[in-house]
Amino acid sequence: MTTSRAKQAVERFALRGLTGLPEVVQRRIGRPVVRDTQTLADDVRLMLALQRVAREPAVETMPIPEGRVALARQTALIAGDDPVAEVRDLQVAGMAARLYVPSQRRGAGSHPTLLFFHGGGFVYGDLESHDAPCRLLASEAGVRVLAVDYRLAPEHRFPAAHDDALAAYRWLLDHAAEVGADTSRLAVGGDSAGGNLAAATALTAAQEGLPLALQLLIYPGTDALRDTESLRLFGDGFYLTQGFIDLAAECYYPQLSDDERRDPRLSPAYADLGAEVAGRLAPVFLCTAGFDPLRDEGEAYARRLEEAGVAVELRRFEDQIHGFLNMTGAGRSPRAAVVEIAHRLEAGLA
Template sequence: MALKQRLTDANHRLQALTVRGALALPEGVQRRLAGKPVIRDGQTLATDTQLALRLQRLAREVGAETLPIPEGRLAILRHSSITGGRQPIGAVRSLPMGNLKGRLYVPSGQVETPGPTLLFLHGGGWIYGDLDSHDAACRFLAERSGVRVLAVDYRLAPEDPFPAAYDDAVAAYRWLVANAESVGADRDRLAVGGDSAGGCLAATTAIEAAREGLPLAFQLLIYPGTDHTATGGSRAMFAEGFYLTSDFMDLATANYVPEGFDPRDPRLSPLYADLPKGLAPAYLVTAGFDPLRDEGEAYARKLAEAGATVELKRFPDQIHGFFNIVGMGRTSRAANAEIAAKLRAALA
């Protein structure tokens, strides 16, 4: 067993080196290796992303959704370790947040205390992901933005289905507001954010914060899932071949949403929420080749119609999951650097 594990680890290291090396090549060389440009809906997939997807297929790296959930969780960690690399950060410490576990990322050279702080909720379809799966992304975001990032390890389905993750996200934000001083956070410069399922949780947490009158200066919503009933549009157009698949989304919904619950429950699908006044300004990010693109952009329009300040940014050449690609390539890192700059500016 030990030998098999060592061989597996060596294979993963070789795979990581291969992908990172390929994505460091000149764009012209990458294009020849990636093949004919992929164009959908008037958008061209980034060459380095196309090459990474091709290498994933050649390595026969299967999607997490094709495995039993415990093995799928390990696959997600493996994918994130390959794409995230080792990112610098000033300091990291673990801390309890009531009944939850948290991890605080403090940027290098940050001397301002109290300072701006983002509560971060990871993606993974409510069934995958943890503090480690998004460690590199949180390091990158904190270091590039100069904002403290407090990541939360919320409960996952199927062990703890809806509304466990929603309840944990709201409880974590209430904890941050009540304990801001203990993590060096400025209560006037608090933000909530997340990617994918975490973007959904961030959106619904921001709604609850507005209803409760909790201080919240900003919401960072990275390709959030906002509609559990969505089927057409981008969900159909990008259902296969671009990392997030329809099978993944179906598995997530089947395990997170218990039988008998309305999938339009606004705690599940904020696109159907009755939005309150006083919502925090939002920066909502979508990816051009993402099944969740249309519902994310629909939620941005809903926020604007409700009177909230919202900036919508589509990265047309990116796929779902690019937030975790901070350790290789150029285009995803550039997009993430732009996101970090927006966070910095919003909480300056």
């Protein structure tokens, strides 16, 4: 075993051992973190403490190629490995993609399907970084999950990721039989930047009258201007930082003025929600994390949709941080949150 792999094995052992301790023991290690009347989950608090002890450099402080490698390594430390009946790599609209088939949805025919876009600030992430949550969503929800590897910034700036997401959705409508998808039970979803892409894709679907049954928006970015209290409260020390958010903006849309950042393809919060569009928008399950800089903009978007007459269920996981979707193999509380999301997905496509 190489030195780096041995180090990673030790880190994984320490992380999973610490976050797997009984809750009563975890509560006795260190002090609780309370902010904005919320208390951070003890297992998440210990993950963050272990990261500080290990002196892990922030991804946004590294050159982007190195940051991508570091983020992939960090994600692997907290990833689960839930079994599914089949995992198939394929091409979707010229992009690498991966289809997850749960045991409940094996065989011929058409099945409820989630088109999934990964997070990572439009700069990081790929099929591997979100393999674990896609597996868990597929197995727990009993739906097929089609994950797409869209183009990343700074190599490809706005609106490249948006255009890729929309192309993947159109491909799925045209090739549903190839992946066993039922277009009457189709969801788009994603986390963070992926939630942004899913929301923008759903808006286009509504504008064009295309089929969509559900939006699964997991702590989505919805407003590129982001002047929020949650950003001021949680922009440092809770995994997603102001520095990371600034880097994502510099890489994906550096050329845009404030007015141009209101483009709904980038900021769904400013979309025209007239009666016709709102009447066609797919129902929404939108969840946020209590200790997340993006919390307030996600919840503001949910309220705006609801005011326009869209069916919305908003769920705040008060004790979680941004990125909990990826933490399916470490601790108990993040995984429990993802399982709850999967059950909402299952109900939304029933």
